[in-house]
Every structure is written in structure tokens, then in C-alpha cells.
Amino acid sequence: MLDKKYKEQLEEWDKTYLWHPFTQMQDYARETPMIIEEGSGVYLKDANGKEYIDGISSMWCILHGHRKKEIDDAIKRQLDKIAHTTLLGPSNIPAIELAKLLVGIAPEGLNKVFYSDNGSTANEVALKMALQYWQHKGFKDKTQFVALQYGYHGDTIGTMSVGGIELFHGAFRPLYFKTHLAPSPYCYRCPLGKQPQNCSLACLDKLEDILKENPGRIAAMIMEPLVQGAGGMIIHPSGYLSGVHALCKKYNVLLVLDEVLTGFGRTGSMFACLHEDVVPDIMNLSKGINGGYMPLAATLATEEIYNAFLGEFSSLKTFFHGHTYTGNPLGCAAALASLELLEKERILENLEPKIKYLQAKLKSFESLEHVGNIRQCGLIAAIELVKNKTTKESYPWEERMGIKVCIESRKQGLLIRPLGHIIVIMPPLIIKEHELDRLLTIVYESIKIITSSTLSK
Numbered sequence: 001m002l003d004k005k006y007k008e009q010l011e012e013w014d015k016t017y018l019w020h021p022f023t024q025m026q027d028y029a030r031e032t033p034m035i036i037e038e039g040s041g042v043y044l045k046d047a048n049g050k051e052y053i054d055g056i057s058s059m060w061c062i063l064h065g066h067r068k069k070e071i072d073d074a075i076k077r078q079l080d081k082i083a084h085t086t087l088l089g090p091s092n093i094p095a096i097e098l099a100k101l102l103v104g105i106a107p108e109g110l111n112k113v114f115y116s117d118n119g120s121t122a123n124e125v126a127l128k129m130a131l132q133y134w135q136h137k138g139f140k141d142k143t144q145f146v147a148l149q150y151g152y153h154g155d156t157i158g159t160m161s162v163g164g165i166e167l168f169h170g171a172f173r174p175l176y177f178k179t180h181l182a183p184s185p186y187c188y189r190c191p192l193g194k195q196p197q198n199c200s201l202a203c204l205d206k207l208e209d210i211l212k213e214n215p216g217r218i219a220a221m222i223m224e225p226l227v228q229g230a231g232g233m234i235i236h237p238s239g240y241l242s243g244v245h246a247l248c249k250k251y252n253v254l255l256v257l258d259e260v261l262t263g264f265g266r267t268g269s270m271f272a273c274l275h276e277d278v279v280p281d282i283m284n285l286s287k288g289i290n291g292g293y294m295p296l297a298a299t300l301a302t303e304e305i306y307n308a309f310l311g312e313f314s315s316l317k318t319f320f321h322g323h324t325y326t327g328n329p330l331g332c333a334a335a336l337a338s339l340e341l342l343e344k345e346r347i348l349e350n351l352e353p354k355i356k357y358l359q360a361k362l363k364s365f366e367s368l369e370h371v372g373n374i375r376q377c378g379l380i381a382a383i384e385l386v387k388n389k390t391t392k393e394s395y396p397w398e399e400r401m402g403i404k405v406c407i408e409s410r411k412q413g414l415l416i417r418p419l420g421h422i423i424v425i426m427p428p429l430i431i432k433e434h435e436l437d438r439l440l441t442i443v444y445e446s447i448k449i450i451t452s453s454t455l456s457k
């Protein structure tokens with residue numbers, strides 16, 4: 001716990017010098033900042049000494065909890081050797097070992113690892129790779145992309161070009177390259193007005209229309225498999241991903257899967273695409289890659305794509321892309337330790353009962369008057385709040401219902417962050433049943449308090 005004077009000083013400096021991401025700083029300036037000082041397991045502790053369950057895995061990336069000894073030690077060991085060296089030219093030991101390991105656990109056929117340092121860059125790399133692949137293969141007109149409505153792949157210009165969230169992406173539209181948005185299989189609010197029981201995945205027909213209408217122009221389809229995260233934790237119906245895969249094959253379009261959020265166990269299997277036995281042409285990883293310890297990302301590609309970039313230097317087939325911290329040894333050492341833990345502690349096998357427990361507990365939320373839809377995939381859950389359950393009418397965004405619920409949860413010792421009026425639950429994979437129970441009780445109580453107090457106004 002910090003000295004009171006120093007804590008107040010930090011609060012003032014925070015407001016004076018820091019610009020927080022995705023934050024309206026005018027609102028922030030009116031609040032007392034929450035300053036995290038330390039963490040352990042699923043808990044975070046702020047500068048007042050108050051503890052919170054980390055209900056969103058510190059932005060969807062922590063797997064083994066905070067201050068996991070094995071990862072801490074691996075980083076310290078690597079620090080005694082070297083903190084950073086470039087991959088532009090030389091190689092480094094953890095980067096080599098990790099590449100071998102990633103290829104070993106990835107869906108069969110993804111044999112080459114290209115490192116970068118965050119989810120956006122992993123996707124940006126994939127888009128450039130896909131476009132240049134077709135150039136090298138002689139398909140010069142394949143320069144466009146298909147993506148999903150409500151998709152989110154990062155905040156760089158390239159990844160925003162394939163983004164589908166108007167709130168985040170609308171303002172920058174003049175900068176984007178050509179992308180076709182296919183409807184998202186958001187079954188609770190089906191864009192085609194269908195019912196999931198008898199829709200026969202009609203949204204796939206819309207995707208097929210796009211592919212059919214643009215012969216020879218589409219380089220790749222990029223999507224988040226099974227769970228569209230930032231777009232509202234939209235969980236896809238079974239068969240959608242394999243349907244997309246089949247269409248990509250039919251129309252000679254690469255399939256790029258953004259597993260930045262879903263990778264490394266979140267959905268209950270190592271990668272979401274394994275649920276439907278889909279092997280993409282390119283797969284992008286970050287967040288959980290090293291248990292959420294430090295910036296690291298990887299774009300995995302097939303031999304076929306890699307080989308298209310081989311040639312004499314003068315052929316200019318080189319993939320001209322790279323970042324300063326590409327393959328950073330500390331990040332890779334942390335990833336090696338995290339992957340070892342996933343296996344040694346049988347994290348995925350132990351997840352199954354927790355997933356079932358979460359599912360059972362979420363049932364009780366159905367009776368809440370303003371809970372419209374509850375979605376779950378693995379240890380990811382989303383609760384969509386609505387003004388009117390029968391008509392599915394949303395709360396006006398100005399009411400900030402999601403934010404209010406999260407502020408109430410924070411008072412009760414839980415850190416979560418909403419997506420509009422959707423409450424997201426995504427704890428570290430090692431959360432224990434009693435901790436999950438506490439987390440859900442706080443969310444339940446907070447929804448009840450906030451939705452009923454709004455009603456009485």
C-alpha cells in the first residue's frame with residue numbers, strides 16, 4: 001500500500017500527464033483514478049490496498065494469474081542473458097525454441113512463424129502477407145479483403161480497414177483500403193431477421209454472394225473464429241467457421257484467422273479453429289501467447305505461403321516487414337514458460353468443469369429483468385443488457401449502463417470492463433471455483449442494483 005501523500009501525487013500526475021486508451025478523458029478527470037500497484041493469482045491490488053478480482057484478465061490476456069513464479073523466473077533467467085536483440089539478421093534462442101513449439105501445437109500445416117509485438121501487428125502482417133502472396137503467384141488483382149460486421153482486428157490503419165465496428169472505425173474511413181463486410185452471425189440480433197433454429201446459416205449465403213460478385217479480386221477473408229470479441233463477444237453458431245472455410249476454398253480466397261483473443265485456451269481448446277477442425281492459411285496470435293506478460297505476437301503461415309516469398313534477392317519477393325521488438329527474447333522466454341505451464345498444470349483439461357460451472361451459474365441471470373441475452377464460449381461470457389426484454393430494445397448508449405454496472409462491481413471488488421451495454425466476463429484460466437462464484441455474485445448484484453435504480457428514476 002502506498003503512502004497517502006505519494007498516492008495523491010500519482011493521482012494528480014495520472015490526470016496531468018497520461019492519456020488513457022479508449023477513454024473519454026473529460027470523464028476520467030472527474031473520477032478518482034484506480035492505480036494498480038500489484039497483483040497475485042486472479043487478484044489485483046490498488047494503491048489503497050483494496051483487492052479486486054481481475055475479471056477481464058487485464059484486457060483478455062492473463063492466463064496463469066499474476067506473478068506466476070515459473071514465468072517470473074523464466075524472464076529473470078533470460079534477463080541474466082540478454083533482454084533484447086534484433087531478429088533482423090541474427091536469431092535468438094527463445095525465439096527459435098518458441099517458433100518450434102508454436103508450430104508443434106498449431107493446426108497441422110501452419111509451419112512458419114513470423115513474430116511481431118501485439119495483436120494489431122500480427123493481423124497487419126497477415127494482411128500484407130496475404131496480398132503479397134497473390135502478387136507473387138501472379139494474381140495481381142487480388143487486393144481486396146472480406147471481413148465481418150462487428151469484427152475487430154486492432155487499431156492500426158490496416159486492421160481498422162478490415163474492422164466492422166462503426167463506433168471505433170467510422171471516423172477513419174477515408175484512410176481505408178477496399179474491404180467487403182459480410183453479416184456477422186450475431187444470432188440474438190440476426191442481421192437477416194432469422195431464427196437460429198431454422199436459419200440454415202443463411203448468413204453464409206451473403207458471404208458467398210460477396211465472393212461470387214468479386215471473382216479474382218479478393219485476397220483473403222479475415223475473421224475472429226467463434227468469438228467476435230470487441231464487437232460484443234458475439235458467439236458464432238456451430239458450423240459457421242467451417243462454412244466460411246469451405247467458401248474460401250471454393251472461391252480461391254485465403255482464410256486468415258485472428259486468434260489474438262481466442263488462442264491459448266480461452267474457448268476451451270488451444271485454438272478456437274480446432275473446435276471445427278479448420279486449418280486456416282494464416283493464423284494470428286498475441287495476448288495469451290505468453291500468459292499476458294509482455295508484448296509479443298506471432299503470425300503463422302503455411303509452407304505454401306512461405307514458399308511464394310522465396311526467390312533470388314533481385315526478384316524482390318522478400319517480405320519487407322519487421323518491428324524493432326520482433327521476437328523479443330524476454331517475451332519469447334515468458335511464452336515458453338507459459339506453454340510449459342499449460343501442459344504441466346493440465347490447464348485445458350482442468351478448464352472443463354469450470355466452463356460447466358460458469359454455464360450453470362449464468363442460468364440464474366436469465367431471471368433478471370434487463371438481461372436480454374447470455375452468451376458463453378469456454379471461459380468467455382457476455383451478458384447483454386436490454387431496456388426491454390421482449391422487444392430486445394437496447395438501452396440508449398448515453399445511459400452508459402455497462403459502465404455503471406462495472407463501476408458498481410468495482411466497489412464490490414471486481415474489475416471488469418463492458419462493451420457498451422454488454423458485460424464481459426473473462427477471468428484468468430486458473431481461476432478457482434469459489435473465485436468464479438464470487439465474481440458472478442458481484443456481477444449479478446451489480447446488474448440488479450444498477451438496472452433497478454435506473455428504473456426507479
Ligand SMILES: Cc1ncc(COP(=O)(O)O)c(C=O)c1O
Pocket residue numbers: 118119120121123152153154155224229230258259260261262286287
Ligand atoms: C481479436 C482481436 N484482434 C486484435 C486485437 C488487437 O490487439 P492489440 O490490442 O494487442 O493490438 C484484439 C484486442 O483486443 C482482439 O481482441
